[in-house]
Amino acid sequence: MAKVAFLGLGVMGYPMARHLAAKGHEVTVYNRTAEKADKWVSENGGWAARTPREAAEGQEIVFACVGNDDDLRQxxxxxxxxxxxxxxxSLFVDHTTASAEAARDLHAAAKQKGAAFVDAPVSGGQAGAENGVLTVMCGGDEEAYAKAEPVIMSFARACRLMGPAGAGQLTKMVNQICIAGLVQGLSEGIHFGKKAGLDIEAVLDVISKGAAGSWQMENRGKTMNQGKFDFGFAVDWMRKDLSIVLGEARKNGASLPITALVDQFYAEVQRMGGNRWDTSSLLARLEK
Structure with missing residues:
Protein backbone atom coordinates (compact mmCIF):
# COMPACT_ATOMS: atom_id res chain seq x y z
CA MET A 1 0.00 0.00 0.00
CA ALA A 2 1.23 3.50 -0.82
CA LYS A 3 1.25 6.76 1.07
CA VAL A 4 -0.46 9.20 -1.29
CA ALA A 5 -2.01 12.65 -1.61
CA PHE A 6 -4.86 13.69 -3.88
CA LEU A 7 -5.22 17.32 -4.99
CA GLY A 8 -8.64 18.37 -6.29
CA LEU A 9 -11.92 16.86 -5.09
CA GLY A 10 -14.27 17.72 -7.94
CA VAL A 11 -16.78 15.36 -9.54
CA MET A 12 -13.89 13.17 -10.72
CA GLY A 13 -11.31 13.57 -7.95
CA TYR A 14 -13.67 12.99 -5.03
CA PRO A 15 -14.56 9.39 -6.00
CA MET A 16 -11.07 8.65 -7.36
CA ALA A 17 -9.57 9.51 -3.97
CA ARG A 18 -12.28 7.45 -2.29
CA HIS A 19 -11.26 4.37 -4.30
CA LEU A 20 -7.65 4.87 -3.24
CA ALA A 21 -8.69 4.87 0.42
CA ALA A 22 -10.96 1.86 -0.10
CA LYS A 23 -8.00 -0.09 -1.50
CA GLY A 24 -6.05 0.56 1.68
CA HIS A 25 -3.76 3.39 0.61
CA GLU A 26 -3.00 6.13 3.15
CA VAL A 27 -4.65 9.20 1.63
CA THR A 28 -4.20 12.90 2.36
CA VAL A 29 -6.52 15.18 0.39
CA TYR A 30 -6.45 18.84 -0.61
CA ASN A 31 -9.22 20.90 -2.14
CA ARG A 32 -9.37 24.63 -2.82
CA THR A 33 -12.60 24.68 -0.76
CA ALA A 34 -11.37 23.25 2.54
CA GLU A 35 -14.86 22.21 3.67
CA LYS A 36 -15.00 19.68 0.86
CA ALA A 37 -11.73 18.10 1.95
CA ASP A 38 -13.02 17.91 5.52
CA LYS A 39 -16.22 16.25 4.29
CA TRP A 40 -14.17 13.70 2.31
CA VAL A 41 -12.13 12.83 5.42
CA SER A 42 -15.29 12.45 7.52
CA GLU A 43 -16.55 9.90 5.02
CA ASN A 44 -13.35 8.08 4.10
CA GLY A 45 -10.77 8.64 6.80
CA GLY A 46 -7.29 9.93 6.06
CA TRP A 47 -6.17 13.52 6.45
CA ALA A 48 -7.00 16.93 4.99
CA ALA A 49 -4.23 19.37 4.13
CA ARG A 50 -4.72 23.12 3.77
CA THR A 51 -2.27 23.60 0.88
CA PRO A 52 -0.93 21.38 -1.93
CA ARG A 53 2.52 21.88 -0.45
CA GLU A 54 1.37 20.50 2.90
CA ALA A 55 -0.46 17.62 1.21
CA ALA A 56 2.66 16.55 -0.69
CA GLU A 57 4.96 16.39 2.32
CA GLY A 58 6.33 12.87 2.85
CA GLN A 59 4.16 11.27 0.15
CA GLU A 60 5.28 8.52 -2.21
CA ILE A 61 2.77 9.56 -4.89
CA VAL A 62 0.85 12.82 -5.30
CA PHE A 63 -2.21 12.69 -7.57
CA ALA A 64 -3.98 15.72 -9.01
CA CYS A 65 -7.21 16.27 -10.91
CA VAL A 66 -7.93 19.98 -11.31
CA GLY A 67 -9.54 22.20 -13.91
CA ASN A 68 -7.02 23.41 -16.47
CA ASP A 69 -3.38 24.35 -17.16
CA ASP A 70 -3.50 27.41 -14.90
CA ASP A 71 -4.99 25.43 -12.00
CA LEU A 72 -2.42 22.69 -12.52
CA ARG A 73 0.53 25.09 -12.51
CA GLN A 74 -0.85 26.74 -9.37
CA SER A 90 8.62 10.61 -5.21
CA LEU A 91 6.09 10.71 -8.04
CA PHE A 92 3.47 13.19 -9.24
CA VAL A 93 0.59 11.80 -11.33
CA ASP A 94 -1.64 14.32 -13.06
CA HIS A 95 -5.15 13.30 -14.11
CA THR A 96 -6.15 16.79 -15.31
CA THR A 97 -7.02 17.13 -18.98
CA ALA A 98 -4.36 19.71 -19.78
CA SER A 99 -1.95 20.61 -22.57
CA ALA A 100 0.96 18.45 -23.63
CA GLU A 101 3.18 21.50 -23.12
CA ALA A 102 2.21 21.70 -19.44
CA ALA A 103 2.91 18.00 -19.03
CA ARG A 104 6.39 18.34 -20.54
CA ASP A 105 7.17 21.39 -18.40
CA LEU A 106 6.14 19.63 -15.19
CA HIS A 107 8.00 16.47 -16.17
CA ALA A 108 11.17 18.56 -16.49
CA ALA A 109 10.50 20.42 -13.23
CA ALA A 110 9.98 17.17 -11.32
CA LYS A 111 13.14 15.68 -12.78
CA GLN A 112 15.17 18.63 -11.47
CA LYS A 113 14.10 17.60 -7.96
CA GLY A 114 14.96 13.95 -8.53
CA ALA A 115 11.24 13.14 -8.67
CA ALA A 116 9.09 11.80 -11.50
CA PHE A 117 5.98 13.03 -13.31
CA VAL A 118 3.33 11.10 -15.27
CA ASP A 119 0.58 12.83 -17.23
CA ALA A 120 -2.44 10.56 -16.92
CA PRO A 121 -5.71 12.07 -18.22
CA VAL A 122 -8.78 9.88 -17.90
CA SER A 123 -11.85 8.93 -19.89
CA GLY A 124 -15.11 7.52 -18.56
CA GLY A 125 -16.74 10.56 -17.01
CA GLN A 126 -18.25 10.92 -13.58
CA ALA A 127 -19.87 7.47 -13.75
CA GLY A 128 -16.50 5.91 -14.54
CA ALA A 129 -14.92 7.68 -11.58
CA GLU A 130 -17.75 6.71 -9.22
CA ASN A 131 -17.58 3.06 -10.28
CA GLY A 132 -13.79 2.86 -10.44
CA VAL A 133 -13.70 1.92 -14.14
CA LEU A 134 -11.85 4.82 -15.75
CA THR A 135 -9.57 4.48 -18.76
CA VAL A 136 -6.23 6.15 -18.10
CA MET A 137 -3.77 7.16 -20.83
CA CYS A 138 -0.28 7.98 -19.59
CA GLY A 139 2.84 9.78 -20.69
CA GLY A 140 6.20 9.63 -18.95
CA ASP A 141 9.19 7.43 -18.18
CA GLU A 142 8.70 3.67 -18.00
CA GLU A 143 10.05 3.39 -14.44
CA ALA A 144 7.68 6.10 -13.17
CA TYR A 145 4.73 4.51 -14.97
CA ALA A 146 5.53 1.11 -13.47
CA LYS A 147 5.30 2.67 -10.00
CA ALA A 148 2.08 4.55 -10.80
CA GLU A 149 0.10 1.88 -12.64
CA PRO A 150 -0.82 -0.50 -9.78
CA VAL A 151 -2.05 2.42 -7.67
CA ILE A 152 -3.96 3.99 -10.58
CA MET A 153 -5.75 0.67 -11.02
CA SER A 154 -7.54 1.43 -7.74
CA PHE A 155 -9.99 3.48 -9.82
CA ALA A 156 -9.38 2.27 -13.37
CA ARG A 157 -10.22 -0.69 -15.56
CA ALA A 158 -7.56 0.13 -18.16
CA CYS A 159 -4.26 1.99 -17.92
CA ARG A 160 -1.51 2.22 -20.54
CA LEU A 161 1.74 4.07 -21.13
CA MET A 162 1.39 5.83 -24.49
CA GLY A 163 4.88 7.30 -24.77
CA PRO A 164 7.09 10.02 -23.26
CA ALA A 165 5.86 13.04 -21.29
CA GLY A 166 2.86 14.63 -22.98
CA ALA A 167 1.78 11.45 -24.79
CA GLY A 168 -1.04 10.86 -22.32
CA GLN A 169 -2.45 14.32 -22.98
CA LEU A 170 -2.10 13.89 -26.75
CA THR A 171 -3.99 10.59 -26.54
CA LYS A 172 -6.77 12.30 -24.56
CA MET A 173 -6.97 14.88 -27.35
CA VAL A 174 -7.60 12.07 -29.84
CA ASN A 175 -10.32 10.82 -27.49
CA GLN A 176 -12.04 14.23 -27.43
CA ILE A 177 -11.78 14.63 -31.22
CA CYS A 178 -13.56 11.31 -31.68
CA ILE A 179 -16.25 12.11 -29.11
CA ALA A 180 -17.02 15.49 -30.69
CA GLY A 181 -17.68 13.93 -34.10
CA LEU A 182 -19.64 11.01 -32.64
CA VAL A 183 -21.99 13.18 -30.59
CA GLN A 184 -22.68 15.48 -33.51
CA GLY A 185 -23.45 12.49 -35.75
CA LEU A 186 -25.72 10.96 -33.11
CA SER A 187 -27.50 14.29 -32.66
CA GLU A 188 -28.14 14.62 -36.38
CA GLY A 189 -29.33 11.01 -36.59
CA ILE A 190 -31.85 11.45 -33.77
CA HIS A 191 -32.98 14.80 -35.20
CA PHE A 192 -33.48 13.25 -38.64
CA GLY A 193 -35.34 10.28 -37.18
CA LYS A 194 -37.75 12.55 -35.33
CA LYS A 195 -38.45 14.59 -38.45
CA ALA A 196 -39.09 11.32 -40.31
CA GLY A 197 -41.67 10.26 -37.71
CA LEU A 198 -39.74 7.23 -36.49
CA ASP A 199 -39.85 5.65 -33.02
CA ILE A 200 -36.41 6.85 -31.88
CA GLU A 201 -36.05 4.37 -29.02
CA ALA A 202 -36.70 1.54 -31.44
CA VAL A 203 -34.29 3.02 -33.96
CA LEU A 204 -31.51 3.37 -31.40
CA ASP A 205 -32.12 -0.14 -30.09
CA VAL A 206 -31.69 -1.74 -33.49
CA ILE A 207 -28.85 0.35 -34.91
CA SER A 208 -26.84 0.11 -31.67
CA LYS A 209 -26.40 -3.58 -32.48
CA GLY A 210 -24.72 -2.74 -35.80
CA ALA A 211 -21.87 -0.64 -37.16
CA ALA A 212 -23.36 2.63 -35.82
CA GLY A 213 -23.18 1.46 -32.21
CA SER A 214 -21.03 3.44 -29.75
CA TRP A 215 -20.65 4.29 -26.06
CA GLN A 216 -22.41 7.57 -26.75
CA MET A 217 -25.39 5.83 -28.31
CA GLU A 218 -25.67 3.29 -25.53
CA ASN A 219 -25.27 5.79 -22.68
CA ARG A 220 -26.71 9.01 -24.10
CA GLY A 221 -29.14 8.09 -26.88
CA LYS A 222 -32.16 7.59 -24.64
CA THR A 223 -31.61 10.76 -22.59
CA MET A 224 -31.02 12.77 -25.76
CA ASN A 225 -34.32 11.57 -27.13
CA GLN A 226 -35.97 12.64 -23.86
CA GLY A 227 -34.32 16.08 -23.97
CA LYS A 228 -32.44 15.49 -20.71
CA PHE A 229 -29.07 17.22 -20.51
CA ASP A 230 -28.74 18.35 -16.87
CA PHE A 231 -25.99 15.86 -15.96
CA GLY A 232 -22.73 14.44 -17.26
CA PHE A 233 -19.67 16.14 -18.79
CA ALA A 234 -20.36 19.86 -19.08
CA VAL A 235 -20.20 21.77 -22.35
CA ASP A 236 -17.87 24.32 -20.70
CA TRP A 237 -15.36 21.57 -19.98
CA MET A 238 -15.65 20.11 -23.47
CA ARG A 239 -14.94 23.51 -24.98
CA LYS A 240 -11.89 23.81 -22.72
CA ASP A 241 -10.69 20.43 -23.98
CA LEU A 242 -11.37 21.28 -27.63
CA SER A 243 -9.47 24.55 -27.22
CA ILE A 244 -6.45 22.51 -26.15
CA VAL A 245 -6.96 20.15 -29.10
CA LEU A 246 -7.23 22.95 -31.67
CA GLY A 247 -4.21 24.73 -30.18
CA GLU A 248 -2.13 21.56 -30.51
CA ALA A 249 -3.37 21.06 -34.07
CA ARG A 250 -2.13 24.53 -35.00
CA LYS A 251 1.30 23.49 -33.74
CA ASN A 252 1.52 20.07 -35.42
CA GLY A 253 -0.33 20.95 -38.64
CA ALA A 254 -3.23 18.52 -38.19
CA SER A 255 -6.40 19.40 -40.12
CA LEU A 256 -9.46 19.14 -37.87
CA PRO A 257 -12.39 20.70 -39.78
CA ILE A 258 -15.13 18.69 -38.04
CA THR A 259 -13.67 19.28 -34.58
CA ALA A 260 -13.47 23.04 -35.21
CA LEU A 261 -17.06 23.07 -36.48
CA VAL A 262 -18.40 21.10 -33.50
CA ASP A 263 -16.54 23.45 -31.16
CA GLN A 264 -18.55 26.30 -32.66
CA PHE A 265 -21.75 24.28 -32.27
CA TYR A 266 -20.92 23.96 -28.57
CA ALA A 267 -20.47 27.74 -28.46
CA GLU A 268 -24.07 27.99 -29.71
CA VAL A 269 -25.20 25.68 -26.91
CA GLN A 270 -23.44 27.95 -24.42
CA ARG A 271 -25.31 30.95 -25.84
CA MET A 272 -28.52 28.97 -25.27
CA GLY A 273 -27.62 28.77 -21.58
CA GLY A 274 -26.28 25.23 -21.77
CA ASN A 275 -22.85 25.82 -20.23
CA ARG A 276 -23.40 23.06 -17.65
CA TRP A 277 -25.42 20.75 -19.89
CA ASP A 278 -23.96 17.40 -20.89
CA THR A 279 -22.05 17.28 -24.18
CA SER A 280 -24.95 15.34 -25.72
CA SER A 281 -26.86 18.66 -25.74
CA LEU A 282 -25.64 19.24 -29.30
CA LEU A 283 -29.09 17.89 -30.18
CA ALA A 284 -30.70 20.88 -28.44
CA ARG A 285 -29.28 23.36 -30.97
CA LEU A 286 -30.86 21.36 -33.82
CA GLU A 287 -34.25 21.45 -32.14
CA LYS A 288 -34.29 25.04 -30.90
Whole structure:
Protein backbone atom coordinates (compact mmCIF):
# COMPACT_ATOMS: atom_id res chain seq x y z
CA MET A 1 0.00 0.00 0.00
CA ALA A 2 1.23 3.50 -0.82
CA LYS A 3 1.25 6.76 1.07
CA VAL A 4 -0.46 9.20 -1.29
CA ALA A 5 -2.01 12.65 -1.61
CA PHE A 6 -4.86 13.69 -3.88
CA LEU A 7 -5.22 17.32 -4.99
CA GLY A 8 -8.64 18.37 -6.29
CA LEU A 9 -11.92 16.86 -5.09
CA GLY A 10 -14.27 17.72 -7.94
CA VAL A 11 -16.78 15.36 -9.54
CA MET A 12 -13.89 13.17 -10.72
CA GLY A 13 -11.31 13.57 -7.95
CA TYR A 14 -13.67 12.99 -5.03
CA PRO A 15 -14.56 9.39 -6.00
CA MET A 16 -11.07 8.65 -7.36
CA ALA A 17 -9.57 9.51 -3.97
CA ARG A 18 -12.28 7.45 -2.29
CA HIS A 19 -11.26 4.37 -4.30
CA LEU A 20 -7.65 4.87 -3.24
CA ALA A 21 -8.69 4.87 0.42
CA ALA A 22 -10.96 1.86 -0.10
CA LYS A 23 -8.00 -0.09 -1.50
CA GLY A 24 -6.05 0.56 1.68
CA HIS A 25 -3.76 3.39 0.61
CA GLU A 26 -3.00 6.13 3.15
CA VAL A 27 -4.65 9.20 1.63
CA THR A 28 -4.20 12.90 2.36
CA VAL A 29 -6.52 15.18 0.39
CA TYR A 30 -6.45 18.84 -0.61
CA ASN A 31 -9.22 20.90 -2.14
CA ARG A 32 -9.37 24.63 -2.82
CA THR A 33 -12.60 24.68 -0.76
CA ALA A 34 -11.37 23.25 2.54
CA GLU A 35 -14.86 22.21 3.67
CA LYS A 36 -15.00 19.68 0.86
CA ALA A 37 -11.73 18.10 1.95
CA ASP A 38 -13.02 17.91 5.52
CA LYS A 39 -16.22 16.25 4.29
CA TRP A 40 -14.17 13.70 2.31
CA VAL A 41 -12.13 12.83 5.42
CA SER A 42 -15.29 12.45 7.52
CA GLU A 43 -16.55 9.90 5.02
CA ASN A 44 -13.35 8.08 4.10
CA GLY A 45 -10.77 8.64 6.80
CA GLY A 46 -7.29 9.93 6.06
CA TRP A 47 -6.17 13.52 6.45
CA ALA A 48 -7.00 16.93 4.99
CA ALA A 49 -4.23 19.37 4.13
CA ARG A 50 -4.72 23.12 3.77
CA THR A 51 -2.27 23.60 0.88
CA PRO A 52 -0.93 21.38 -1.93
CA ARG A 53 2.52 21.88 -0.45
CA GLU A 54 1.37 20.50 2.90
CA ALA A 55 -0.46 17.62 1.21
CA ALA A 56 2.66 16.55 -0.69
CA GLU A 57 4.96 16.39 2.32
CA GLY A 58 6.33 12.87 2.85
CA GLN A 59 4.16 11.27 0.15
CA GLU A 60 5.28 8.52 -2.21
CA ILE A 61 2.77 9.56 -4.89
CA VAL A 62 0.85 12.82 -5.30
CA PHE A 63 -2.21 12.69 -7.57
CA ALA A 64 -3.98 15.72 -9.01
CA CYS A 65 -7.21 16.27 -10.91
CA VAL A 66 -7.93 19.98 -11.31
CA GLY A 67 -9.54 22.20 -13.91
CA ASN A 68 -7.02 23.41 -16.47
CA ASP A 69 -3.38 24.35 -17.16
CA ASP A 70 -3.50 27.41 -14.90
CA ASP A 71 -4.99 25.43 -12.00
CA LEU A 72 -2.42 22.69 -12.52
CA ARG A 73 0.53 25.09 -12.51
CA GLN A 74 -0.85 26.74 -9.37
CA UNK A 75 -1.11 23.49 -7.36
CA UNK A 76 2.31 22.32 -8.53
CA UNK A 77 4.58 25.35 -8.96
CA UNK A 78 2.66 28.12 -7.17
CA UNK A 79 3.81 29.58 -3.83
CA UNK A 80 2.07 26.77 -1.95
CA UNK A 81 2.53 24.22 -4.74
CA UNK A 82 3.13 20.53 -4.20
CA UNK A 83 6.45 20.54 -6.08
CA UNK A 84 8.06 22.43 -3.20
CA UNK A 85 7.73 19.24 -1.14
CA UNK A 86 8.50 16.64 -3.79
CA UNK A 87 11.53 14.64 -2.76
CA UNK A 88 13.92 12.40 -4.65
CA UNK A 89 12.13 9.21 -5.61
CA SER A 90 8.62 10.61 -5.21
CA LEU A 91 6.09 10.71 -8.04
CA PHE A 92 3.47 13.19 -9.24
CA VAL A 93 0.59 11.80 -11.33
CA ASP A 94 -1.64 14.32 -13.06
CA HIS A 95 -5.15 13.30 -14.11
CA THR A 96 -6.15 16.79 -15.31
CA THR A 97 -7.02 17.13 -18.98
CA ALA A 98 -4.36 19.71 -19.78
CA SER A 99 -1.95 20.61 -22.57
CA ALA A 100 0.96 18.45 -23.63
CA GLU A 101 3.18 21.50 -23.12
CA ALA A 102 2.21 21.70 -19.44
CA ALA A 103 2.91 18.00 -19.03
CA ARG A 104 6.39 18.34 -20.54
CA ASP A 105 7.17 21.39 -18.40
CA LEU A 106 6.14 19.63 -15.19
CA HIS A 107 8.00 16.47 -16.17
CA ALA A 108 11.17 18.56 -16.49
CA ALA A 109 10.50 20.42 -13.23
CA ALA A 110 9.98 17.17 -11.32
CA LYS A 111 13.14 15.68 -12.78
CA GLN A 112 15.17 18.63 -11.47
CA LYS A 113 14.10 17.60 -7.96
CA GLY A 114 14.96 13.95 -8.53
CA ALA A 115 11.24 13.14 -8.67
CA ALA A 116 9.09 11.80 -11.50
CA PHE A 117 5.98 13.03 -13.31
CA VAL A 118 3.33 11.10 -15.27
CA ASP A 119 0.58 12.83 -17.23
CA ALA A 120 -2.44 10.56 -16.92
CA PRO A 121 -5.71 12.07 -18.22
CA VAL A 122 -8.78 9.88 -17.90
CA SER A 123 -11.85 8.93 -19.89
CA GLY A 124 -15.11 7.52 -18.56
CA GLY A 125 -16.74 10.56 -17.01
CA GLN A 126 -18.25 10.92 -13.58
CA ALA A 127 -19.87 7.47 -13.75
CA GLY A 128 -16.50 5.91 -14.54
CA ALA A 129 -14.92 7.68 -11.58
CA GLU A 130 -17.75 6.71 -9.22
CA ASN A 131 -17.58 3.06 -10.28
CA GLY A 132 -13.79 2.86 -10.44
CA VAL A 133 -13.70 1.92 -14.14
CA LEU A 134 -11.85 4.82 -15.75
CA THR A 135 -9.57 4.48 -18.76
CA VAL A 136 -6.23 6.15 -18.10
CA MET A 137 -3.77 7.16 -20.83
CA CYS A 138 -0.28 7.98 -19.59
CA GLY A 139 2.84 9.78 -20.69
CA GLY A 140 6.20 9.63 -18.95
CA ASP A 141 9.19 7.43 -18.18
CA GLU A 142 8.70 3.67 -18.00
CA GLU A 143 10.05 3.39 -14.44
CA ALA A 144 7.68 6.10 -13.17
CA TYR A 145 4.73 4.51 -14.97
CA ALA A 146 5.53 1.11 -13.47
CA LYS A 147 5.30 2.67 -10.00
CA ALA A 148 2.08 4.55 -10.80
CA GLU A 149 0.10 1.88 -12.64
CA PRO A 150 -0.82 -0.50 -9.78
CA VAL A 151 -2.05 2.42 -7.67
CA ILE A 152 -3.96 3.99 -10.58
CA MET A 153 -5.75 0.67 -11.02
CA SER A 154 -7.54 1.43 -7.74
CA PHE A 155 -9.99 3.48 -9.82
CA ALA A 156 -9.38 2.27 -13.37
CA ARG A 157 -10.22 -0.69 -15.56
CA ALA A 158 -7.56 0.13 -18.16
CA CYS A 159 -4.26 1.99 -17.92
CA ARG A 160 -1.51 2.22 -20.54
CA LEU A 161 1.74 4.07 -21.13
CA MET A 162 1.39 5.83 -24.49
CA GLY A 163 4.88 7.30 -24.77
CA PRO A 164 7.09 10.02 -23.26
CA ALA A 165 5.86 13.04 -21.29
CA GLY A 166 2.86 14.63 -22.98
CA ALA A 167 1.78 11.45 -24.79
CA GLY A 168 -1.04 10.86 -22.32
CA GLN A 169 -2.45 14.32 -22.98
CA LEU A 170 -2.10 13.89 -26.75
CA THR A 171 -3.99 10.59 -26.54
CA LYS A 172 -6.77 12.30 -24.56
CA MET A 173 -6.97 14.88 -27.35
CA VAL A 174 -7.60 12.07 -29.84
CA ASN A 175 -10.32 10.82 -27.49
CA GLN A 176 -12.04 14.23 -27.43
CA ILE A 177 -11.78 14.63 -31.22
CA CYS A 178 -13.56 11.31 -31.68
CA ILE A 179 -16.25 12.11 -29.11
CA ALA A 180 -17.02 15.49 -30.69
CA GLY A 181 -17.68 13.93 -34.10
CA LEU A 182 -19.64 11.01 -32.64
CA VAL A 183 -21.99 13.18 -30.59
CA GLN A 184 -22.68 15.48 -33.51
CA GLY A 185 -23.45 12.49 -35.75
CA LEU A 186 -25.72 10.96 -33.11
CA SER A 187 -27.50 14.29 -32.66
CA GLU A 188 -28.14 14.62 -36.38
CA GLY A 189 -29.33 11.01 -36.59
CA ILE A 190 -31.85 11.45 -33.77
CA HIS A 191 -32.98 14.80 -35.20
CA PHE A 192 -33.48 13.25 -38.64
CA GLY A 193 -35.34 10.28 -37.18
CA LYS A 194 -37.75 12.55 -35.33
CA LYS A 195 -38.45 14.59 -38.45
CA ALA A 196 -39.09 11.32 -40.31
CA GLY A 197 -41.67 10.26 -37.71
CA LEU A 198 -39.74 7.23 -36.49
CA ASP A 199 -39.85 5.65 -33.02
CA ILE A 200 -36.41 6.85 -31.88
CA GLU A 201 -36.05 4.37 -29.02
CA ALA A 202 -36.70 1.54 -31.44
CA VAL A 203 -34.29 3.02 -33.96
CA LEU A 204 -31.51 3.37 -31.40
CA ASP A 205 -32.12 -0.14 -30.09
CA VAL A 206 -31.69 -1.74 -33.49
CA ILE A 207 -28.85 0.35 -34.91
CA SER A 208 -26.84 0.11 -31.67
CA LYS A 209 -26.40 -3.58 -32.48
CA GLY A 210 -24.72 -2.74 -35.80
CA ALA A 211 -21.87 -0.64 -37.16
CA ALA A 212 -23.36 2.63 -35.82
CA GLY A 213 -23.18 1.46 -32.21
CA SER A 214 -21.03 3.44 -29.75
CA TRP A 215 -20.65 4.29 -26.06
CA GLN A 216 -22.41 7.57 -26.75
CA MET A 217 -25.39 5.83 -28.31
CA GLU A 218 -25.67 3.29 -25.53
CA ASN A 219 -25.27 5.79 -22.68
CA ARG A 220 -26.71 9.01 -24.10
CA GLY A 221 -29.14 8.09 -26.88
CA LYS A 222 -32.16 7.59 -24.64
CA THR A 223 -31.61 10.76 -22.59
CA MET A 224 -31.02 12.77 -25.76
CA ASN A 225 -34.32 11.57 -27.13
CA GLN A 226 -35.97 12.64 -23.86
CA GLY A 227 -34.32 16.08 -23.97
CA LYS A 228 -32.44 15.49 -20.71
CA PHE A 229 -29.07 17.22 -20.51
CA ASP A 230 -28.74 18.35 -16.87
CA PHE A 231 -25.99 15.86 -15.96
CA GLY A 232 -22.73 14.44 -17.26
CA PHE A 233 -19.67 16.14 -18.79
CA ALA A 234 -20.36 19.86 -19.08
CA VAL A 235 -20.20 21.77 -22.35
CA ASP A 236 -17.87 24.32 -20.70
CA TRP A 237 -15.36 21.57 -19.98
CA MET A 238 -15.65 20.11 -23.47
CA ARG A 239 -14.94 23.51 -24.98
CA LYS A 240 -11.89 23.81 -22.72
CA ASP A 241 -10.69 20.43 -23.98
CA LEU A 242 -11.37 21.28 -27.63
CA SER A 243 -9.47 24.55 -27.22
CA ILE A 244 -6.45 22.51 -26.15
CA VAL A 245 -6.96 20.15 -29.10
CA LEU A 246 -7.23 22.95 -31.67
CA GLY A 247 -4.21 24.73 -30.18
CA GLU A 248 -2.13 21.56 -30.51
CA ALA A 249 -3.37 21.06 -34.07
CA ARG A 250 -2.13 24.53 -35.00
CA LYS A 251 1.30 23.49 -33.74
CA ASN A 252 1.52 20.07 -35.42
CA GLY A 253 -0.33 20.95 -38.64
CA ALA A 254 -3.23 18.52 -38.19
CA SER A 255 -6.40 19.40 -40.12
CA LEU A 256 -9.46 19.14 -37.87
CA PRO A 257 -12.39 20.70 -39.78
CA ILE A 258 -15.13 18.69 -38.04
CA THR A 259 -13.67 19.28 -34.58
CA ALA A 260 -13.47 23.04 -35.21
CA LEU A 261 -17.06 23.07 -36.48
CA VAL A 262 -18.40 21.10 -33.50
CA ASP A 263 -16.54 23.45 -31.16
CA GLN A 264 -18.55 26.30 -32.66
CA PHE A 265 -21.75 24.28 -32.27
CA TYR A 266 -20.92 23.96 -28.57
CA ALA A 267 -20.47 27.74 -28.46
CA GLU A 268 -24.07 27.99 -29.71
CA VAL A 269 -25.20 25.68 -26.91
CA GLN A 270 -23.44 27.95 -24.42
CA ARG A 271 -25.31 30.95 -25.84
CA MET A 272 -28.52 28.97 -25.27
CA GLY A 273 -27.62 28.77 -21.58
CA GLY A 274 -26.28 25.23 -21.77
CA ASN A 275 -22.85 25.82 -20.23
CA ARG A 276 -23.40 23.06 -17.65
CA TRP A 277 -25.42 20.75 -19.89
CA ASP A 278 -23.96 17.40 -20.89
CA THR A 279 -22.05 17.28 -24.18
CA SER A 280 -24.95 15.34 -25.72
CA SER A 281 -26.86 18.66 -25.74
CA LEU A 282 -25.64 19.24 -29.30
CA LEU A 283 -29.09 17.89 -30.18
CA ALA A 284 -30.70 20.88 -28.44
CA ARG A 285 -29.28 23.36 -30.97
CA LEU A 286 -30.86 21.36 -33.82
CA GLU A 287 -34.25 21.45 -32.14
CA LYS A 288 -34.29 25.04 -30.90
Missing amino acids: VTLGPDGAFHNLTAG
